[in-house]
Amino acid sequence: MSYNADVEEEVDRGVAAAVVVAKSRINSGCHSRSPVVGLVTPHHHHLQDHEDDYQNHNHHHHLHHDDDDDDVALLPEPVAATAGHQDDIFASCQLASSYGDDVGISWQKAVFLIVNAGLGAGLLNFPKAFHESGGIVSGNLVHIIFTSFALGSLIILVKCANERRCSTYQELVLHMCNPGWNVVASLCISVYCFITCITFIIIIGDQFDRVFASFVGKGFCHTWYFNRKFTMTVSSLLLIFPCCFKRIDGLRFMSYVGVLSILYLVAVIVGEFYTGSYNKGPVIFFDVHWTQIFDVVPTICFGYQCHVSSIPIYSCLKEHNASSSFIKACVAAIVVCFLVYTVSANYGYLTFGSLVKGDVLLSYDARKMQVLIAVILLAIKSWTTYPILMFCVREAVGDLYIQLRSLSPVEAARTESLRRKLIALTLWGTSMLIAVFTPNINIVVKLLGSLAAIFIFVFPGICLLQLVLISIEVNGSKGTLSEICLLFVASAYIIVGIFAFGLAFTLGVQHIIHPDTVHPLCK
Known part of the structure; x- marks a missing residue:
């Protein structure tokens, strides 16, 4: 035969x-x-x-x-x-799903998942970023422009994912581009999500330190069960580890808690502006060189990066017309994120002026009960977001493993369950160990912003470009006016993405060479 x-x-x-x-x-x-x-x-x-x-x-x-x-x-x-x-x-391949057709989430619940993935540690850096970008006017202007780009790229990803019926970001890149770009996307997703998982554990440790410093005293870390290495390890084991194996739609209940925690934190920032009495430096409204105005871009990219997790969330929708429903979810989620970031950035900067710290929460008096609750809720928020990113990096590493080992379809199907659990366990353990010995997150925020620019701008631009080119080829025409406009939009996304990546990466390297002085709470 x-x-x-x-x-x-x-x-x-x-x-x-x-x-x-x-x-x-x-x-x-x-x-x-x-x-x-x-x-x-x-x-x-x-x-x-x-x-x-x-x-x-x-x-x-x-x-x-x-x-x-x-x-x-x-x-x-x-x-x-x-x-x-x-x-x-x-x-x-023996890969039939055991879940029925009624499995899925509504677009309203998807909003919470997207918001929880977008809102996070980036919120703490926005007030300082506004100051570095030249003040209130320039910071808000760049924020509005890049938020519009972030929303547009989400819509592009939804359209392309609906066209190709994809369930992960790297799978979409595979179908819209080629296997080479799929490997690049998987590597970028793995690095970005893994490092971000580390930052969440560090944030949890920082909040424990502030609580103990407020109630125990400055020498708290000399007691072994108050030391950050112990508290980070135990909290990671008890709160994070059990969630690393959940399905992404099973994380929606934790997203409710995460979103409410952030909203409370914003309320505290606003309330302290009116009721607190803090030392305040000069407030700049608009005093900037044209190159300085873009210093806020890495923080914005890091703050709005929910694109990698958006496609898995989209695949979980149960609505018949999932594409239009998810676009509503994306618009609602980005509007919420924009309002939260705008309020926290402006009020945080107006409260402290040039004296605002890179982590705005560190500028407040943690002995106040409302601030202390915000500190605790920020740790809870980090706990609820970690599993979403762990899902993304777990899938990306799994796909890379299959390609590098050249596993046959039968072998990949047979070992899927064990491979998934081992990858999750390894990633969780490694992220916890690195977090325990890493002193501060400010070093990596700008570098993470450079990778986020790739997910928000470059890959969506490439996907849109491919989609339009295929449509032109299928129709056998030179392109309609709308298709030409879409080609221009795709090119603009790619160009802006390359610019944002280069800028964020350069600023990140400069930050590593000349880091901010960080004084530990317990010397």
């Missing part, structure tokens, strides 16, 4: 990609919406021809079963990409 070698290779690649898609959906616990599989996206006008040929051929097989075994065994990749036949591929 002989086979065409080229077709065999396409089948293997198509099935391998199907395993990755199916694995992602099972891990997220979300129902499948007929994903397109295959490393090469078929053009629409070719797709129907292949599907008709396959259906006619399959009918012929039922009439002459004994004569056509060889031909039916070969399923061309474009046919595998169709919704009508992809279920057989998934069944052959």
